[in-house]
Amino acid sequence: MVVENLSIVSLVLNASVLVQAVMGILFLASVISWVMIVQRGFYLSAAQRDFKTFEETFWSGIDLNSLYREISESHQENQSTTGIENIFRAGFREFHRLTQANKTPADAIMESTDRAMRIALSREEENLSTHLPFLASVASVSPYIGLFGTVWGIMNSFRGLAMVQQATLATVAPGISEALIATAMGLFAAIPAVIAYNRYAALAERIYGSYETFADEFSSILYRQVHAR
Amino acid sequence: MGRLYTYLIGAVVSVLLHLAVITALWVQWESPADDVFIQPNYVAAELVQLAPKAPPKQPPKASRSPADITREKRRQKEAAQRSIEKLKKEKDLARKKEREKVELAKRAAEQLRQQEADEKQRREQKAFDDLLAQEAAAQDEQDNERAANSYRQIIQKRLSENWSRPPRARRGMSAQVRIRLVPTGRVVGVLIVKSSGDPAFDQSVEQAVYKAAPFIELQAMDSRLFELKFRSVDVAFSPEDLRL
Numbered sequence: 001m002v003v004e005n006l007s008i009v010s011l012v013l014n015a016s017v018l019v020q021a022v023m024g025i026l027f028l029a030s031v032i033s034w035v036m037i038v039q040r041g042f043y044l045s046a047a048q049r050d051f052k053t054f055e056e057t058f059w060s061g062i063d064l065n066s067l068y069r070e071i072s073e074s075h076q077e078n079q080s081t082t083g084i085e086n087i088f089r090a091g092f093r094e095f096h097r098l099t100q101a102n103k104t105p106a107d108a109i110m111e112s113t114d115r116a117m118r119i120a121l122s123r124e125e126e127n128l129s130t131h132l133p134f135l136a137s138v139a140s141v142s143p144y145i146g147l148f149g150t151v152w153g154i155m156n157s158f159r160g161l162a163m164v165q166q167a168t169l170a171t172v173a174p175g176i177s178e179a180l181i182a183t184a185m186g187l188f189a190a191i192p193a194v195i196a197y198n199r200y201a202a203l204a205e206r207i208y209g210s211y212e213t214f215a216d217e218f219s220s221i222l223y224r225q226v227h228a229r
Numbered sequence: 230m231g232r233l234y235t236y237l238i239g240a241v242v243s244v245l246l247h248l249a250v251i252t253a254l255w256v257q258w259e260s261p262a263d264d265v266f267i268q269p270n271y272v273a274a275e276l277v278q279l280a281p282k283a284p285p286k287q288p289p290k291a292s293r294s295p296a297d298i299t300r301e302k303r304r305q306k307e308a309a310q311r312s313i314e315k316l317k318k319e320k321d322l323a324r325k326k327e328r329e330k331v332e333l334a335k336r337a338a339e340q341l342r343q344q345e346a347d348e349k350q351r352r353e354q355k356a357f358d359d360l361l362a363q364e365a366a367a368q369d370e371q372d373n374e375r376a377a378n379s380y381r382q383i384i385q386k387r388l389s390e391n392w393s394r395p396p397r398a399r400r401g402m403s404a405q406v407r408i409r410l411v412p413t414g415r416v417v418g419v420l421i422v423k424s425s426g427d428p429a430f431d432q433s434v435e436q437a438v439y440k441a442a443p444f445i446e447l448q449a450m451d452s453r454l455f456e457l458k459f460r461s462v463d464v465a466f467s468p469e470d471l472r473l
Contacts, residue, residue: 008254027247034243035236042235166393188250 011178016156022149022182026142030189033138036131037196044203047128050082051210068092083124087215090120095222106226113222117215124211128204132197139193146186153179298352305348309341376451377458383446384462392437394468395429402427403467404434410462412455416442422463434466
């Protein structure tokens with residue numbers, strides 16, 4: 001009787017090339033998806049935090065001109081501006097530019113301002129949901145890739161079983177064991193990706209919603225200003 | 230700038246996490262790997278009967294001795310009768326010497342009786358010795374049996390491990406084979422004593438024996454025990470654990 005060395009390393013090393021390739025893909029997918037998970041986590045929580053602080057300064061009664069100047073300066077110094085600041089800057093710049101021209105009708109000013117803010121909003125939405133499709137793909141596809149590796153490995157070990165005279169469990173067990181590692185890796189990659197995707201998708205939606213609300217409120221403030229002239 | 234920074238942190242965290250998982254698996258899988266021993270699940274072949282080479286001769290003292298004694302007695306009585314008849318003839322022939330003859334006959338009878346008593350004592354002694362020898366033999370037999378049983382178990386285990394039952398095997402089927410062994414443990418002959426009725430089944434049984442051979446464990450056996458019990462071994466194969 002053969003005492004099988006069933007350490008995970010030897011199992012992985014003894015697997016067939018295709019199964020090894022599957023394992024490699026899954027491992028890579030897992031590593032990259034974790035990079036995305038951490039990065040998105042930082043980005044989204046930062047966006048949420050920045051939105052709160054910006055809203056506080058915005059509603060604290062600060063002069064909009066000075067706020068705009070502050071943001072523009074930080075933008076020109078190539079410091080990163082947060083999503084909500086970008087929206088505010090886009091809207092206010094358009095509004096400012098058109099009110100300077102003096103002859104522009106009020107409706108045209110508001111329309112143009114709204115459009116500028118809408119563009120900035122869609123750009124921010126893009127930023128919020130970057131990498132989320134990747135996480136979704138890893139979440140849904142990697143179990144299938146793992147399953148493919150497992151099916152292939154088991155197929156091979158059963159084909160080997162057909163060759164031998166004395167069919168015992170010991171002849172197929174290592175093959176099946178090594179094949180099942182592929183499924184385990186697929187699930188290992190998929191589960192965090194599913195959780196992260198669900199969580200981050202919901203978070204991004206919420207942040208985008210609050211951006212929209214802010215844009216509407218800001219638009220109504222500018223509307224009042226334009227008609228008060 | 231800040232974007233790149235978060236990616237860097239993400240990469241570091243991800244790589245560290247995966248390294249931790251790999252090392253954890255490594256450590257955990259490495260230790261039980263030493264004693265992972267795959268025990269195949271075999272069909273048990275029951276060693277139903279191992280016919281002893283020579284039927285143990287059991288001279289039951291109780292049945293043999295009385296018969297002997299009576300036979301002996303009868304013989305001696307006849308002899309006595311003969312001598313008495315002879316005496317009577319002599320008495321007829323020579324009445325004068327009757328006295329002496331009677332005396333002589335008496336002496337002869339006395340001698341005969343003495344002889345008979347001696348014989349009886351000898352016989353009793355012999356019976357006692359027989360009993361002792363028998364007891365010793367029984368004890369010996371018991372020891373042999375115990376030693377033989379362990380070897381039988383080895384043979385049984387090896388046979389059942391190497392027996393691949395044919396698909397047509399059913400519960401209740403049974404084939405008996407006689408395996409002829411030599412002291413090195415090699416199998417020199419396999420004979421189907423009782424066929425199961427299915428040629429494939431018989432064939433598989435025969436193959437199992439040849440596949441299990443040689444029984445090198447038998448080399449350690451006492452040669453006397455081998456001659457007594459393992460020169461030829463009868464084994465019955467029956468698939469007991471079939472669920473059909």
